[in-house]
Amino acid sequence: MRLAADAVRVLVPATAGNLGPGFDALGMALGVADEIEVRAVASSSVTMEIEGEGADTLPRDESHLVVRALREALDHVGASQVGLHVRAINRIPHGRGLGSSAAAVVAGIVAARGLIAEPEALSAEVALDLATRFEGHPDNAAPAIYGGATVAWTDESGAHAVPLEVADEIETAVLIPRSVLPTKQARSVLPSLVPHKDAAFNVGRAALLVNALAGRPEDLMPATEERLHQQYRAEVMAATPAMVAHLREQGLAAVVSGAGPSVLVIGTDLASLGLGTGTPDWAAGIGDETWRCVHTIEHVPGATSVRL
Structure with missing residues (x-):
């Protein structure tokens, strides 16, 4: 050619x-x-x-x-x-x-x-x-x-x-720390086998998430629960689970973005909740980190x- x-x-x-x-x-x-x-x-x-x-x-x-x-x-x-x-x-x-x-x-x-x-x-x-x-x-x-x-x-x-x-009202915000984590290291801490009940848990939540993205944002909190990777990766990115926990305590559907250490939030009207693009004051020091936010609407x- x-x-x-x-x-x-x-x-x-x-x-x-x-x-x-x-x-x-x-x-x-x-x-x-x-x-x-x-x-x-x-x-x-x-x-x-x-x-x-x-x-x-x-x-x-x-x-x-x-x-x-x-x-x-x-x-x-x-x-x-x-x-x-x-x-x-x-x-x-x-x-x-x-x-x-x-x-x-x-x-x-x-x-x-x-x-x-x-x-x-x-x-x-x-x-x-x-x-x-x-x-x-x-x-x-x-x-x-x-x-x-x-x-x-x-x-x-x-x-x-x-x-x-993905419904028009669904938005994302990603909180990005200063620290980096190579994907290879993040994968190295994952177990080769997981409990059957955890695999079943994730299958159900992933299916629910597909439905939530299509127009049921009220289901995003349960739909973003998971048991296959985030708990194992916590040991190599201590600030990330602290941020995820903080956001979920506020009722926001927060998860680890990919292999981390950034944190992804999926929801609606996120800017009004302090997740507009920039450096949110409220995030300073969570997990002893500095965070900046990228908000995506469309x-x-x-x-x-x-x-x-």
Whole structure:
């Protein structure tokens, strides 16, 4: 397959995985996005400009996730590899449970889609399957691709996802601490086996959450209870359970965002409850942390690309 464009700009949103009980299955796009600009150049080299998150730590060569995913996508459709100039404006916080690695992978795949002559060869379904090979699980990649809220799963044929209905009144707010927690560390504390009663508990709550998102916000508190991962991860992110407990005591449906340590709140009219975008005074010192908030009201679209 040939390339049909020399340059493309991609926007890809942050995401919250799990949404509490939907471990490795449920996810939602959030109102902050990375911007990636990719230009094909007549050489075999890779040059990168990085602004924002990770500007001092991320690689600027073939090992960067955006580049790796883009090259994998080009190989998948049989397109020629080219030299690349990549400019990344990273707004999604890293190591906070907001899907920054999934965003980078999806950005690379969607950039490849924007460059090739037949973009349908990298459909949403194909993009999700490719992204899941990088991520190992589809709960962040799915909303990064489809937008809104999604449920995703894998089987012998690969990864799949469908969008979920989310009522217009449903909003999210994510409280982001200064501290970081690598996903690998957060997963390392999870047990290999869980009690059957806990698995059954989560199945019921995840099903209830799907219904609550569709227009029954009064059920969000019970629907966001869970027993498969948050209690085990508490030992590696002490401030997070303190914030979750504080919010739930106020009647707010708070959960760990993805692998943490950020905290996601799902509800209605959240700004009036002190969860508008900014640095809420009431949050200062909870768990001996400093917190900032990102409030999302409207439906967040999945990754988009524009040829330049």
